[in-house]
Amino acid sequence: MRDTKIVLSDSEIPSKWYNIMADMPNLPGPPLHPATKQPIGPDDLAAIFPMSLIEQEVSTERWIDIPEEVLRTYALWRPSPLYRARRLEEALGTPAKIYYKYEGVSPAGSHKPNTAIPQVYYNREAGIKRIATETGAGQWGSAMALAGSLFGVEVTVYMVKVSYNQKPYRRIAMETWGATVHASPTDITQAGKQILEADPDSPGSLGIAISEAVEDAASRSDTNYALGSVLNHVLLHQTVIGLEAKRQFELIGDYPDIIIGCCGGGSNLAGVSFPFLRDKINGKELRVMAVEPESCPTLTKGEFRYDFGDTAGLTPLSMMYTLGHDFMPPGIHAGGLRYHGDAPLLCQLYHDGLIEAKAYPQTTVFEAALQFSRTEGIIPAPETAHAIRAAIDEALLCREEGKEKTLLFNLSGHGYLDLQAYADYLAGKLTDYEYPEEKIKEALSKLPVI
Numbered sequence: 001m002r003d004t005k006i007v008l009s010d011s012e013i014p015s016k017w018y019n020i021m022a023d024m025p026n027l028p029g030p031p032l033h034p035a036t037k038q039p040i041g042p043d044d045l046a047a048i049f050p051m052s053l054i055e056q057e058v059s060t061e062r063w064i065d066i067p068e069e070v071l072r073t074y075a076l077w078r079p080s081p082l083y084r085a086r087r088l089e090e091a092l093g094t095p096a097k098i099y100y101k102y103e104g105v106s107p108a109g110s111h112k113p114n115t116a117i118p119q120v121y122y123n124r125e126a127g128i129k130r131i132a133t134e135t136g137a138g139q140w141g142s143a144m145a146l147a148g149s150l151f152g153v154e155v156t157v158y159m160v161k162v163s164y165n166q167k168p169y170r171r172i173a174m175e176t177w178g179a180t181v182h183a184s185p186t187d188i189t190q191a192g193k194q195i196l197e198a199d200p201d202s203p204g205s206l207g208i209a210i211s212e213a214v215e216d217a218a219s220r221s222d223t224n225y226a227l228g229s230v231l232n233h234v235l236l237h238q239t240v241i242g243l244e245a246k247r248q249f250e251l252i253g254d255y256p257d258i259i260i261g262c263c264g265g266g267s268n269l270a271g272v273s274f275p276f277l278r279d280k281i282n283g284k285e286l287r288v289m290a291v292e293p294e295s296c297p298t299l300t301k302g303e304f305r306y307d308f309g310d311t312a313g314l315t316p317l318s319m320m321y322t323l324g325h326d327f328m329p330p331g332i333h334a335g336g337l338r339y340h341g342d343a344p345l346l347c348q349l350y351h352d353g354l355i356e357a358k359a360y361p362q363t364t365v366f367e368a369a370l371q372f373s374r375t376e377g378i379i380p381a382p383e384t385a386h387a388i389r390a391a392i393d394e395a396l397l398c399r400e401e402g403k404e405k406t407l408l409f410n411l412s413g414h415g416y417l418d419l420q421a422y423a424d425y426l427a428g429k430l431t432d433y434e435y436p437e438e439k440i441k442e443a444l445s446k447l448p449v450i
Contacts (some may be wrong), residue, residue, distance in 0.1 A: 004086060006248040008079035010229040014243040015066055017236045020274045020345060022062035023281050026352055028344035028421035029319035032306060037450060038292025040316050048217045048225040050126035053119065056233040064236060070118045073150060077106045077113075078240065082248040083411075084220040087375040089395070098391060099256070101245050101272055104378065108173075109266045110413030112143030112228055113167040119226045120147035120155075121329035130154040132216035134184065134209030136339070137163050137383065138170025139413055140228030141391070158184040158212040159223035161204035169417040184209040191312040192216050206265075206339045207325055213314035218314075219425035222392040229265025230309060230318075230343045241410060246275050249408075256408035258285070258394055262386040263290035263357070264298065270413035277354060288355040290346065291386040293365070295433045298323055298342050299350055299357035301440055306450040307341060319449060323435075324443025337383050340443075358390055361432035365389045369415070381413040382421050 021027060032037040042054045047059075056064060066074075085098040103111035123131055131153055135141030141157040148155035157179050164183040171181045184204045185192035190426060191211035195202050202208070210227070217225035227234060249255055259276055262270030273288045280286040290299055302321040309315035311325055327340040340362045341347075349355050362382070369385035371392065372378070380388060387409040398405050415422065424430050 002086065003252070003338060004084055006082040006251055007246060008247060010075045010079070012069055012244070012247060013074055013078050014240050016063040017066060017069065018239040018243060018275050018278070019059060019062055019064055019236055020277060021060045021232065022266065023278050024345070024348065025281065026348055028348040029306070031316035031318050032450065034313055034316060036259070037317065037448070041277065044316070048214065050122045050128065050224065051261065052122040052126065052373045053233050056236055057223070057231060059289050066126040067118070067121060070121050073117050074240070080105050080241070082245055083376070085376055088372060091371065091375045092392065092395050092399065094395040094399040095402065097254070097402040097406045097409045098394040098395055099135040099406065101241055102378070102411045103241065103268070104411060104414035107110060108139070108142040108146045109416065110139040110143065110381065111238060111241060111271060111410070112140045113146060114240055114271065115228065115234045115267065116140070116143035116147040116226070117150070118237050120144070120151045120153050123224050123226070124151045124153050126222045128153065128222065130156065130220070131226050132156045132158070132223055133215040133228070134158045134160075134213045135163075136160050136206045136209070137381070138167050138174070138417070139381070141179065141181065142170060142173050142177070143228070144226060145174040145177035147172070148179060149177040155179040156216065157181045158186065158209040160184055160206060160209050161202070166420060173328045174418065186212060189215045191314070194312070198337070205311065205328055207309070207311035210310035211314055214310060214314045215312075230341070232345060233275065234267050235270040235345055237344055238267045238275050241268070241271035242273060242275035245272060245408065254406055258287045258289060258407050260289045260291060260387045260390045260394070260407065260409040262337060262383050263292050263342060264337035264339050264383060266290070266346040268410050270343060270346055272408070272410035273355070277349065277379070280354060289390055290350065290355055290357040291390045292357065292359050292425060293337050293386065294359045294361045295435050296323070296337055296339065297359045297435065298340065299347070300359045303444055304347065304351055305447055306449050309341060317450065318344045320344045321350065322447070323440055324446055326446060327443040329441070337386070360386055360389050361434065363425070363430055365433050366422070366430060368392050378411065379415040379422070380417055381415040384410070384412040387411070
């Protein structure tokens with residue numbers, strides 16, 4: 001029988017995270033204080049982050065040890081399997097070999113616990129009793145709720161209102177793990193009140209939810225803030241994905257020609273690709289592709305500028321591709337990709353030509369999701385279905401050109417709590433939305449001048 005999945009033992013969980021800042025040809029510009037516009041230091045972040053995470057945020061050490069307690073917790077689901085998508089290959093009639101790293105095996109159903117677990121662990125070690133955070137589609141909030149329950153830390157989640165209404169089972173999952181969940185914008189923070197005063201029917205955005213969570217954390221001494229993507233230490237923690245994948249490819253004597261991941265903030269793409277990008281930086285032939293929605297085209301239509309990470313301007317300014325911090329994306333079902341910026345590390349790599357980007361409308365993404373689920377059996381989350389779309393297109397191109405390539409994409413989460421999105425697609429209710437250029441220009445015109 002041909003192997004369909006490549007599985008590692010618990011003893012092969014990576015013992016260190018890989019830090020790409022040790023190998024990047026150019027590092028991103030430093031984060032700037034939101035008030036002074038000067039580079040921030042550790043003391044500026046200490047109000048909402050433990051020092052251990054601040055140290056990881058700025059470190060250029062290539063390898064960072066994973067604490068033993070984090071490793072033991074990872075073992076609840078790691079190492080995750082690497083699958084060969086043979087049925088999809090046959091359906092496409094492609095000579096390409098398609099592999100996917102399946103992160104939906106985690107208790108929360110996505111890649112997000114890879115960083116939620118260490119973030120809660122480091123906060124608990126620092127004496128923090130409560131964490132405030134945000135979530136878009138609910139994947140990150142679910143991961144934080146899970147981590148909080150495992151380490152005895154209280155978690156409050158500000159969930160983007162449009163996703164709060166679209167995905168009630170995500171909220172129920174968070175509450176089952178003991179978290180408190182608010183539909184953002186709320187009337188319990190100043191940032192939320194200001195948004196509601198201007199637009200009482202605001203659907204919310206990740207930028208708004210971040211503002212509320214940061215304000216919450218900064219107002220209480222027992223509370224810190226946690227972010228599910230974008231920050232350097234988040235991307236660092238996710239490299240367990242790519243490190244495992246490299247070992248799995250070694251076992252079968254193969255290596256990917258193209259690595260694909262959906263990109264909202266950038267954590268799952270970074271997680272699967274950064275360990276391989278080290279090889280590309282050192283001369284290996286490799287393509288890495290970030291896939292985003294046409295309705296929130298951060299890399300493909302944004303500008304490489306300093307911008308706030310949140311809507312209210314409470315967070316440091318980061319050098320990144322951005323659509324403007326008050327950009328309001330439409331309420332597409334891929335709620336985890338509705339973010340105005342991307343991780344500075346990924347943005348710098350994109351700026352330097354080490355990764356590429358592509359944007360898709362949501363109907364063609366769901367078409368790919370159905371084809372995948374009807375061949376491979378797994379119903380994917382709408383976010384990660386963007387990676388599937390790009391992988392299918394690359395496989396079809398291999399068929400047209402008669403080339404055998406090895407493709408790897410990160411299946412970063414299942415869609416079993418996103419079935420309303422599939423119901424809407426099957427009923428013909430989903431429409432495509434390409435964000436108007438004038439709206440993007442309007443949002444970009446309000447960027448801070450540095």
